Amino acid sequence: MKPTLGDLEQLVLLALLRLGQDAYGVTVQQEIVTRTSREVSLGAVYSTLARLEEKGFVRTRIGDPTPTRGGRRKKLYLVQPAGREAVREALRALRALSQGLAPALGLS
Amino acid sequence: MTRRGPTDFPAAPRLARLCLTLRVPRAEREFIKGDLAEGYALQLAVQGRVRARLWYWRQVFSILRLSWRPTPFRPAFSRGDSSMTSLLADLRFVLRSLRRAPVFSALVVLTLLIGIGATSALFSVVYPVVLARPPYPDSDRLVMVWERSPSGEKDNIGFLTGADIRKETHSLASLAMISYWNPTVRTGDQAERLNGARVSHEYFATLGVRPAMGRDFTGEEDHPDTRRVVLLSNALWRRQFGGDSSVVGGSTLINGVPYRIAGVMPATFQDLLLPQAEIWSPLGYEASLPWACRTCHHLRAVARLRSGVTRAAATQEIDAFMRTLRERYPDQYSLVGARLPTLHEEVTGDVRPPLLGLFVAVLLLLLLACANVANLFLGRTGERQTDLAIRLALGAARGRLVRLVSLEAAVLSFAGGALGMLAAWLGTRLLPGLMQVPETLARGAAMAPPVLGLGLVLTAFSAVIGGTLPAFLALGESALSDIRVGSRALLGRVRHRLRNAVVVTEVALAVLLLAGAGLQVRSLRETLAGADRPRAGPGPHDAGLSVGAAVRHYWCSPPVLPAAARGSDAAPRRGARRSGQPAAAGRQL
Numbered sequence: 001m002k003p004t005l006g007d008l009e010q011l012v013l014l015a016l017l018r019l020g021q022d023a024y025g026v027t028v029q030q031e032i033v034t035r036t037s038r039e040v041s042l043g044a045v046y047s048t049l050a051r052l053e054e055k056g057f058v059r060t061r062i063g064d065p066t067p068t069r070g071g072r073r074k075k076l077y078l079v080q081p082a083g084r085e086a087v088r089e090a091l092r093a094l095r096a097l098s099q100g101l102a103p104a105l106g107l108s
Numbered sequence: 109m110t111r112r113g114p115t116d117f118p119a120a121p122r123l124a125r126l127c128l129t130l131r132v133p134r135a136e137r138e139f140i141k142g143d144l145a146e147g148y149a150l151q152l153a154v155q156g157r158v159r160a161r162l163w164y165w166r167q168v169f170s171i172l173r174l175s176w177r178p179t180p181f182r183p184a185f186s187r188g189d190s191s192m193t194s195l196l197a198d199l200r201f202v203l204r205s206l207r208r209a210p211v212f213s214a215l216v217v218l219t220l221l222i223g224i225g226a227t228s229a230l231f232s233v234v235y236p237v238v239l240a241r242p243p244y245p246d247s248d249r250l251v252m253v254w255e256r257s258p259s260g261e262k263d264n265i266g267f268l269t270g271a272d273i274r275k276e277t278h279s280l281a282s283l284a285m286i287s288y289w290n291p292t293v294r295t296g297d298q299a300e301r302l303n304g305a306r307v308s309h310e311y312f313a314t315l316g317v318r319p320a321m322g323r324d325f326t327g328e329e330d331h332p333d334t335r336r337v338v339l340l341s342n343a344l345w346r347r348q349f350g351g352d353s354s355v356v357g358g359s360t361l362i363n364g365v366p367y368r369i370a371g372v373m374p375a376t377f378q379d380l381l382l383p384q385a386e387i388w389s390p391l392g393y394e395a396s397l398p399w400a401c402r403t404c405h406h407l408r409a410v411a412r413l414r415s416g417v418t419r420a421a422a423t424q425e426i427d428a429f430m431r432t433l434r435e436r437y438p439d440q441y442s443l444v445g446a447r448l449p450t451l452h453e454e455v456t457g458d459v460r461p462p463l464l465g466l467f468v469a470v471l472l473l474l475l476l477a478c479a480n481v482a483n484l485f486l487g488r489t490g491e492r493q494t495d496l497a498i499r500l501a502l503g504a505a506r507g508r509l510v511r512l513v514s515l516e517a518a519v520l521s522f523a524g525g526a527l528g529m530l531a532a533w534l535g536t537r538l539l540p541g542l543m544q545v546p547e548t549l550a551r552g553a554a555m556a557p558p559v560l561g562l563g564l565v566l567t568a569f570s571a572v573i574g575g576t577l578p579a580f581l582a583l584g585e586s587a588l589s590d591i592r593v594g595s596r597a598l599l600g601r602v603r604h605r606l607r608n609a610v611v612v613t614e615v616a617l618a619v620l621l622l623a624g625a626g627l628q629v630r631s632l633r634e635t636l637a638g639a640d641r642p643r644a645g646p647g648p649h650d651a652g653l654s655v656g657a658a659v660r661h662y663w664c665s666p667p668v669l670p671a672a673a674r675g676s677d678a679a680p681r682r683g684a685r686r687s688g689q690p691a692a693a694g695r696q697l
Binding site for chain 2: 024025026029030041042043044046047048050051054065066068069070072073074075
């Protein structure tokens, strides 16, 4: 059975896809907070990223240091095809389940 | 790389940074500190200094909480954690958690104690009695020689038949005949009636054993006039003669007649053909004696195959020779051939089926115990669901959780196994005495290395079947990926499915056990019904058996003499005597 995605895993993968080449711990956190208004800690983000890496959904590479980081390097995350497929599957399931529920949910 | 930039923590909490330095592995520290610096600068610009510091602390706490866990960032954060250290940590955790669940632990240990203890105890009897080879050199070459009736049944042989086989066939290196003997030995004021045997002078040489003291019988002593010489068992020598080595070469009164003591057999010697025998004397037959005739079917014969001769070839030759004898003496042979079972088959033939049957039943009992343990572990996994779910949510690896639960199963199985082996050891020491099992059998029942090996295998088997497998299934991929704190549905479903499987297995095993028990009872009933018939030669077992004696008799009696076992259904022959009538032996003196 293919590994499925948890709630936070979905959010992190979507944030990574949005951020593209500039996805690392703090930008992922900011992306989620800004777009969903959900408070997500950096610890939870790191933990989720590590899990996604273990599942083969993302891979990492080391980025260049920047002055805003005090000259420290970044650990950049890239979504792999398996990760894209998992997101597609999660969205498909969400769509399939929510279809026709707009009135019940009070959505226009 | 790690120099401070102009925007780097001018006011970032120093203590929080110190905590990070202490707790976060070096490999990850640079990236995390960089992320925090970047986020802090942003918060500082947008929210102000106080909120930025609060934000900073919140993030550090969330990271520290991860780094406190054994494997939050597998594999990166666990690099500095050697597998042995984490295993010891897991072991300590398991021991603590088992201390908190004494009833569960005691139940599992007790269940395994019964299962492993019973299996090991019985195997300690089964192994030497059924599986181990006879304790003689090249015992594969030792065969019994029986005459064969038209229906294929085996019968004792007459002295002259044995003598002719010895003289005229070539497959056998040696052949010895054996008859029962119940002498009364008198030493001082004490008289003791003994179980013994009269044997051809080649008997011990055929088996491949030599006396520990003194000498073996000689050919000259195997005659009617010179046969008053005996070999003693070690036990008899110690009991009747106080272990005095000077008695060897001396004489003693047997049935009121002086006999010379030729020697003493080794303490380890077991006469498998007559387990109760404690004294041996030469057969002392010759052709002129009335009881040495061809139709006097009261002797058993044991032979050693010549090196390189197979049992099949020997059987063929002796079978053909028996037909020749029948042609030579048509009025003296109603039997048509020979049968040559190996000594091992002969000795274990009677006890093998009931013992193996009982062993299988006990193995089923062990499986039942394992199923019960699996059920207990499933229940416990259910109770710990929240704990496991929290660990998963914090990023614990599935393998790590399975290892944790497996370790729990291993610890309990080891405890159950060790206590089970202790119980088995006590059983092999106490049970023979309590059940009055004959000494020969009790002596064989010991915690031999194969028994200990089996105990270890059973312990590992119980750990895997009882604990690890349920844990692995309950924490399987499908269950894990969807598990959430507070959401019990999925793990619950998995557990229920497993529990159903366990219940089905238990019922199936119970049915098998019941069927096995039924068969055992039937065998026992047949044994009791057959107990009135003379069965295995002399001794106190032959008449008026109690239930316990009948069971012992069934399991522990020496190899059956078919003619004796059949009792009156065999036609009486001239001069024939039943070897189950020991009084006859007295007339030979």
